């Protein structure tokens with residue numbers, strides 16, 4: 507007799523500080539850093555980067571840059587990290603600049619969370635942002651595995667943009683999952699309030715990193731990172747690298 511197909515679970519983790527409370531080793535972990543790491547990674551891979559190597563420290567990034575034929579880049583507190591030439595803006599990684607190359611990237615929150623998920627033996631890791639929303643949703647439905655929507659947040663403080671993206675994913679795939687997690691309810695409820703115009707909602711709510719990037723004159727980055735499917739590629743972590751799936 508065929509076993510009744512087990513319906514997978516979906517959980518949302520609003521801060522890296524809560525990751526350990528989730529069933530990481532039995533789940534596909536979606537690393538979410540809308541502003542801007544996972545948006546930039548999707549842009550680079552969509553524009554033909556061979557792979558993206560996410561590293562935890564600037565020192566490691568520089569070291570790899572001295573050892574390998576790679577492009578090194580990094581951001582700290584929204585600015586280009588000291589000692590590196592390139593930062594975390596999706597507009598840097600045009601086809602002309604990045605096609606066929608490997609990008610080594612370190613960021614304040616996104617790459618940190620990815621390494622935390624690795625340390626917790628995540629079953630699989632993909633990255634998500636509004637820029638590749640459809641690819642993420644299609645993959646999670648197809649895989650029929652437990653899912654954790656993991657928000658990179660800001661230095662462990664919950665942020666709006668990552669929570670909204672988790673809500674967007676839930677709104678599109680919830681009928682395929684068991685969802686008994688209040689964080690998922692919070693994310694979906696927030697998204698239902700903001701979905702009409704996420705940029706305006708973030709502005710109205712004075713979102714912290716949104717404001718920080720605006721102050722740095724990076725409105726173009728914000729608009730790009732909030733645009734659905736503008737670089738719609740599935741991004742999967744394989745053998746130490748993020749590659750287009």
Ligand code: MLT
Pocket residue numbers: 539541542543544581583584585594613614615616617658
């Ligand atoms: C992060 O990791 O915190 C972000 O990607 C920061 C940014 O790029 O502004």
